[in-house]
Amino acid sequence: xxxxxxxxxxxxxxxxxxxxxxxxxxxxxxxxxxxxxxxxxxxxxxxxxxxxxxxxxxxxxxxxxxxxxxxxxxxxxxxxxxxxxxxxxxxxxxxxxxxxxxxxxxxxxxxxxxxxxxxxxxxxxxxxxxxxxxxxxxxxxxxxxxxxxxxxxxxxxxxxxxxxxxxxxxxxxxxxxxxxxxxxxxxxxxxxxxxxxxxxxxxxxxxxxxxxxxxxxxxxxxxxxxxxxxxxxxxxxxxxxxxxx
Ligand code: PGA
Numbered sequence: 001x002x003x004x005x006x007x008x009x010x011x012x013x014x015x016x017x018x019x020x021x022x023x024x025x026x027x028x029x030x031x032x033x034x035x036x037x038x039x040x041x042x043x044x045x046x047x048x049x050x051x052x053x054x055x056x057x058x059x060x061x062x063x064x065x066x067x068x069x070x071x072x073x074x075x076x077x078x079x080x081x082x083x084x085x086x087x088x089x090x091x092x093x094x095x096x097x098x099x100x101x102x103x104x105x106x107x108x109x110x111x112x113x114x115x116x117x118x119x120x121x122x123x124x125x126x127x128x129x130x131x132x133x134x135x136x137x138x139x140x141x142x143x144x145x146x147x148x149x150x151x152x153x154x155x156x157x158x159x160x161x162x163x164x165x166x167x168x169x170x171x172x173x174x175x176x177x178x179x180x181x182x183x184x185x186x187x188x189x190x191x192x193x194x195x196x197x198x199x200x201x202x203x204x205x206x207x208x209x210x211x212x213x214x215x216x217x218x219x220x221x222x223x224x225x226x227x228x229x230x231x232x233x234x235x236x237x238x239x240x241x242x243x244x245x
Contacts, residue, residue: 003212003239004158004196004219006037006121007226008061008089013040015047022051025229027236034239035219037121038226039089042075049084059087059121062095065108067115077109077116087119091143093164097127103146110147114154121158121221122147123200124185128165137184144188151192158196159185160221166201168223173201175214182216205234212242 013021018040036056040048049058064074080088090113091106106122113120124143126136144159151157161181166173173181178199186193199211200221211217219239226232 001196001218002033002035002244003242004035004037004198005208005232005236005239006039006059006160006198006219006221007232008039008092008200008221008223009041009044009227010061010094010223011041012227013044015044018044018047019051021229022048022053025052025054025233027054027233028240031233031236031240033244034236036236037087039087042080042083045080045083045085057086058084059089059118060085061089061092063088063090063109063112063118065105065112067112077112077118081116081118085118087121087158088113089160090120090122091147092123093125093162093167096123097164103143106143107147107150110150110154110157113157114150117155119156119158120151120154121160121198123160123162123221125162125164125167125181125201131163131165136181140181140184141188144185148189148192151189156195157192158198158218159189160198160200161185162200162221168202170202172203172207172211173199175210175217178211179214179216182214186216203235205231205238208235208238209242212239 060080063077090109095101126139196218198219203220
């Protein structure tokens with residue numbers, strides 16, 4: 001399968017900056033062989049969809065599990081779909097650790113994405129204390145186990161392995177670390193383990209090719225280095241150079 005190169009813009013890039021990004025985002029033609037995905041802020045989704053000049057899918061960074069209701073500040077999977085999103089990030093480490101999202105909530109959101117026909121990109125990953133205590137496998141199995149049953153009702157999904165200690169820190173997992181964790185994720189997914197498993201955490205143009213060449217790494221989820229169109233184009237090109245597989 002083609003490598004997935006996904007950008008999570010977090011709370012960056014309003015609509016005008018989003019349009020400017022796509023004016024300057026010009027990866028080489030062969031980068032068309034990667035699957036490009038953007039997760040802009042909700043308010044910039046329409047600007048992104050309207051101004052992208054390369055084939056790309058768009059997604060939202062979070063959804064609520066209810067379809068509608070008195071839930072101030074939230075958006076539903078159905079609304080995201082109507083607004084043109086094809087995917088939804090679920091359980092990103094900032095949602096889990098800054099906003100206190102639980103495994104049970106992640107599971108409900110996976111179910112909601114499936115109900116609305118969005119592709120859930122479910123994030124998992126261990127804290128540094130958990131890794132140091134030798135609990136990597138236990139944590140990943142617990143996180144995947146919490147939503148695995150709900151994937152049965154989902155047509156297509158991805159998992160992103162993002163070690164919390166590598167997010168926004170400049171400290172990247174080695175390709176071997178990524179492969180080891182991805183193999184655990186796949187095993188925990190059981191019969192669903194052929195889905196794409198992406199690596200995230202301080203991916204940049206210098207390390208992207210090595211990470212995407214590692215066994216079991218099907219692509220990357222990029223935060224900081226996805227904000228600059230020239231930098232993110234280099235990562236897309238790295239994915240294309242690695243090729244499918
Ligand atoms: P980073 O973020 O690339 O800035 O480390 C990755 C993510 O949070 O998805």
